[in-house]
Amino acid sequence: MAVAIVRNVRPWGGAAADVVIDGTRIREVRPASPAAAGTDGESVDGRGLLALPGFVNAHAHVDKSWWGRPWVPYGGEPTTQGRIAHERAERGPLGLPSVDGATAVLREFLRHGTTATRTHVDVDLGVGLRGIEVVREAVDRLDGAVDVEIVAFPQDGVMRRPGVLDLLDAAAAAGAASIGGLDPAGIDRDPVAQLDGLFAIAERRGVGLDIHLHDRGELGAFQFELIIDRTLRAGLQGRVTISHGFALGELPEPRRLELLDRFAEAGISWATVAPPATAPLPWREMAARGIGIGLGTDGIRDLWSPFGDGDMLGIALGFARLHGARTDGDLTAAVALASAQASPFVHRDLHDLAAGAPADLVLLDAENVPDALVRGPRRALVIAGGRVVARDGDVLL
Incomplete structure (x- = not known):
């Protein structure tokens, strides 16, 4: 109506x-x-x-879900590489990616009040660009009720899988709003080559970058610096996001504050799912510098995790708990991160x-x-x- x-x-x-x-x-x-x-x-x-x-889910993976199928037990090794290998082995027998699964997840988003999302969609040598087609069909099934922005995501690595850069370029040419990256050091073990390849596509195609970074401590900080340098050199201020970025909360304060100043200069934003076992982000210092923060569900009922229901209020509550929020102002700010403050993650000038x-x-x-x-x-x-x-x-x- x-x-x-x-x-x-x-x-x-x-x-x-x-x-x-x-x-x-x-x-x-x-x-x-x-x-x-x-x-x-x-x-x-x-x-x-x-x-x-309406809530904004700034980091989702709607192409991966087995929602609507019989329960799938969690398996494989609980590491990033282990989860990748397990997913690659099991997604075919489960018929993933599937339009029904993506539609089911988007319906749960709507049920819980999410009206816009940025979703990473796997692009690799096994599925090609089919995941993007699946997600677009799911969006059409719901008559566009959820505004979906697609990030072409190299879940299996970039440089270690020759041909993936070409797929990412093709996805950008076909209308993906952004392309993704994944642990340039920890997965590809060649951070310079991965980032050079991704930034070249972003410059050529005029798309954004959203890079998953799980590497911890100084290894993560080293990659932060590489991303900052390339963002400034390419003139991509305001168009680059780091997802997860667990290392930021683990660094000594002087090192962290130095990086925050550089993130602000480069206009790099942050997407987090606020996992309970990770170090809190310096979110107040980030907000004071104008560094955008978006909250997301990550994957929901997929081969990475059996958890998730699509409720961004639940994610905001997890963020508040992780960061020790207690005052009404801080609790309200957590909800704003999941709604009005997340507008740039779905390319909206205003969402309020x-x-x-x-x-x-x-x-x-x-x-x-x-x-x-x-x-x-x-x-x-x-x-x-x-x-x-x-x-x-x-x-x-």
Whole structure:
């Protein structure tokens, strides 16, 4: 159902307001009108519920999921290389990547209020570009209700697999918004060659870069420096993201602060899934320097992990716990990282409850934003692009 106005909601827990929608965008947020509430096909009664912008999942892998199939036990070696090998051995028998699996995950995103996502999609010698085709078909099945930005991702390495750079170039030429990288030192063992190859494609095709970096300590820091140098040299400020980047929280403070200043200069952003066993990020110092931080689910029910339900409020809660957030301001900031503050990760200039923003809203029965974060109540209503797409936990598409 297309919506023209959502009456009587509390944006970010503030005063009651009406959100006026013009097509797929918010035209105005104004004080609540005394007009009779109710649903007339275009007007939705918000019943005084808390309103948030649609959530943004800044780091997903929707092509990998076996969601909708019988339970798949976790197996293989619990290392990055072990997970890669296990996935390569088992994805074929499971029929991965699959349109049904990707569609199921995107439906869970909608159920929980996520209306936009950046998803890494495997591009390798085994599947070629088929994963990208699968994800695009899943997006079409849902009539574009989830805005999906694709990162062509070399999960099996780059330089150690001759031909992968050509596939990444082809993916960029075919419309992928970004290309990815993976542990230039730890996986390829040739960080200079991997990064030179990736940055050359990004410059030639005008796409972004989003590089998975699991390597720890000084090995990770060394690769941070290589990425910073190449970003500045290529003029790609604002178009490069480091995903995971566990080393940042492990470094001594003087070294960490020096790197943060350089990240800010290079306009490099950060995507994290806030794993509980990792070192906290210096997120306040990052925010003070204007370094963008996005939260994501990573993979969901796939051959890397049996966990995940697509709920970005749950990810924001994990981030808050990992970083010792307690105050209302910090708890609200964690939710903003999963919504309004994540707009650059899906190439949106504005993603909020404000005039000109996409008409993406989530209504929850909560007293305020910290209450919503801590309790994670069911999403009472999800509006994406001006359409009601989910109600009381049921996806309507």
